[in-house]
Amino acid sequence: MTSLPDLIKPIPYRENISFSKLTTLGVGGQCKLLFEPVDEGQARSLVKTFIREGWSYRILGGGSNLVVLSDIDEPVIRLNFKKELKVRGREITAPANYGHIRLSQEVALQGLSGMEYASGIPGTTGGALHMNAGAYGRELVQILSRYRYINPEGDVIDAVPDSSNFGYRWSHLGSGYVALNFTVCLTPGDTKSIQAEVESNLHKRGSSQPLSKRNAGCIFKNPEGHSAGRLIDQAGLKGYRVGDAEVSSEHANFLINHGKATAQEFYDLMIQVQSKVQSRYGITLEPEVEVWGNIN
């Protein structure tokens, strides 16, 4: 990349940050240029400038759904907005860099029901919107009342959810879109029972997921009518290891980094799991995680 255009020079940025620090899985190369805009105006200036210069760019949230395989040369935007909630009765608006788990805990404390399912889903609210994150048969779009984003043309859009724009671990906010905030509409309930459900969900995860090891959550989507974890387990792959990357023996759809896994090892493990499940069941497992970069 040539030198930075003047318009975006005042926007905070850092160079050469390792993706091991930016993602929960901890593999990958360097993030060559990480911009951290502090408000919507700065985020929009970045997008407009990148469009004008013809540069592609990426958006990073909490890095909890990412497998990064190499250095990323394109500029990466990670929002650093003020982490403040706006509460209007049953409606809560959160900036897109707000912690998703923190939001579910805070609304529970306020006696608002509807986000209990999210109490163990890490990352940011922006990442949750992009992914339409969900668990236990619930997903974000079910409680979403409004959301605000920058589109790939650099316009700020206020939207209400339309079912055609959200699906299973998918939303229309694909490449080039920057989620800015969202508003959820919740139901008043009994604080103690809401918090009890939050605790119970956290407990379920603690006892079924390898949370003491670095991971990126479920690696593969559940194929129609199947559980990806069950298929991987029944293919005898729990504990299967490539270097420091391993199929968790607690939850087969979690691939874990024992500490020193390389991107190559992680990639090889993903490919081998896919190919063994394919040859045994004829089912193609599709990644639920986003994969950035390439193995050379």
Ligand SMILES: Cc1cc2nc3c(=O)[nH]c(=O)nc-3n(C[C@H](O)[C@H](O)[C@H](O)COP(=O)(O)OP(=O)(O)OC[C@H]3O[C@@H](n4cnc5c(N)ncnc54)[C@H](O)[C@@H]3O)c2cc1C
């Ligand atoms: C232990 C563990 C458990 C998990 N359990 C679940 C679960 O039960 N259900 C579930 O759905 N997921 C789960 N996940 C996956 C992950 O936490 C979610 O998908 C989460 O919503 C990703 O958010 P993030 O901020 O970390 O996104 P990132 O990983 O940073 O990014 C993921 C994608 O979202 C995009 N993105 C991030 N922020 C924005 C933004 N502001 N605007 C536009 N695009 C953006 C990125 O460009 C990228 O394409 C789990 C992960 C872990 C590690």
